[in-house]
Amino acid sequence: MPRSTVEKRVSDLQDLLSQYNYEYHVLDKPSVPDVEYDKLLHELKELEEKHPDLMTPDSPTQRVGGAVLEQFTKVDHRSPMLSLGNAFNEDDLRDFDRRVRKIGDNDNLSYICELKIDGLAISLRYKDGLFVQGATRGDGSVGEDITANLKTIRSIPLRLRKPFSIEVRGEAFMPKNSFVALNKEKEKREEEPFANPRNAAAGSLRQLDPRIAASRNLDLFLYGIGDPGETGITSQSQGLDLLSGLGLKTNKERKKLNTIEEVIDYINEWTDKRADLPYDIDGIVIKVDSLSHQEELGATAKSPRWAIAYKFPAEEVVTVLHDIELS
Numbered sequence: 001m002p003r004s005t006v007e008k009r010v011s012d013l014q015d016l017l018s019q020y021n022y023e024y025h026v027l028d029k030p031s032v033p034d035v036e037y038d039k040l041l042h043e044l045k046e047l048e049e050k051h052p053d054l055m056t057p058d059s060p061t062q063r064v065g066g067a068v069l070e071q072f073t074k075v076d077h078r079s080p081m082l083s084l085g086n087a088f089n090e091d092d093l094r095d096f097d098r099r100v101r102k103i104g105d106n107d108n109l110s111y112i113c114e115l116k117i118d119g120l121a122i123s124l125r126y127k128d129g130l131f132v133q134g135a136t137r138g139d140g141s142v143g144e145d146i147t148a149n150l151k152t153i154r155s156i157p158l159r160l161r162k163p164f165s166i167e168v169r170g171e172a173f174m175p176k177n178s179f180v181a182l183n184k185e186k187e188k189r190e191e192e193p194f195a196n197p198r199n200a201a202a203g204s205l206r207q208l209d210p211r212i213a214a215s216r217n218l219d220l221f222l223y224g225i226g227d228p229g230e231t232g233i234t235s236q237s238q239g240l241d242l243l244s245g246l247g248l249k250t251n252k253e254r255k256k257l258n259t260i261e262e263v264i265d266y267i268n269e270w271t272d273k274r275a276d277l278p279y280d281i282d283g284i285v286i287k288v289d290s291l292s293h294q295e296e297l298g299a300t301a302k303s304p305r306w307a308i309a310y311k312f313p314a315e316e317v318v319t320v321l322h323d324i325e326l327s
């Protein structure tokens with residue numbers, strides 16, 4: 001094939017495979033069967049091996065880097081990755097609502113409710129649309145650089161749909177069925193199984209060999225923007241729509257509500273429905289939607305005054321006592 005034809009074929013394959021990956025892992029609506037994806041990926045790998053100068057850092061072939069790291073380097077978060085205060089019952093929620101309504105214009109106060117994904121908080125940095133660095137939350141100010149492991153998560157685009165320079169935040173997690181399969185594997189190898197999907201996700205992202213992380217079927221939902229000022233958004237709900245428009249995966253169960261009573265209804269709805277989700281949630285995050293109202297409320301050193309996490313009661317662990325002979 002003449003050089004220009006090869007260049008065009010490689011570029012077309014990179015775009016096509018990135019689009020197929022987006023449809024499958026972000027939209028959960030694949031437009032081609034896996035076998036078609038695998039065939040094209042194989043063709044691209046071969047062409048890039050023959051013409052290494054055509055391989056780009058955001059090529060779909062570049063998700064699993066070769067090098068096993070010695071250690072993780074530290075990353076200073078440009079703005080702190082806060083944690084959340086907890087609410088355990090309706091009174092706690094009404095107290096939160098009263099505190100929020102003390103400050104700011106309350107006639108048009110609205111909340112946005114998000115499922116609280118039970119995983120590991122992470123940060124992704126994009127420069128001119130290209131994924132350049134990923135880090136754990138760490139202590140909120142300093143995290144660990146796990147870029148190589150995050151690149152293996154198929155729902156993380158290696159290039160945004162617009163050339164934004166932006167830092168986004170979300171929760172990496174292991175889906176329930178991947179957790180069950182992984183523990184079956186571990187038991188076969190007589191290895192210690194993980195206690196829950198959250199530990200499995202954290203353990204997988206702390207692997208120094210990216211090939212191990214790549215084998216763990218991790219996923220991720222984005223829910224925040226580290227530097228919202230530069231994007232022109234005025235609310236959390238607009239921020240989530242912006243993330244989605246950039247090709248990032250956000251959780252579709254979010255809901256904008258106007259009163260704490262509606263929030264309590266939403267919480268009751270998900271208390272039952274959560275068992276049917278393909279991933280673990282440990283609560284519901286309630287956020288004041290308006291960014292200017294968030295600013296008025298501010299944050300303590302640890303957590304924002306404009307958000308709270310309602311935590312589901314810990315499921316009573318029923319240990320079935322097998323055939324105990326009661327003497």
Ligand SMILES: NC(=O)c1c(N)nc(OC2CCCC2)nc1O[C@@H]1CCC[C@@H]1O
Pocket residue numbers: 081082083084114115116117118119120121137171223224285304307
């Ligand atoms: N786990 C989640 O699904 C989640 C969420 N949907 N939204 C937030 O918003 C917080 C982040 C900083 C201020 C508000 N935090 C979440 O998880 C937190 C992050 C750090 C500790 C918890 O995992």
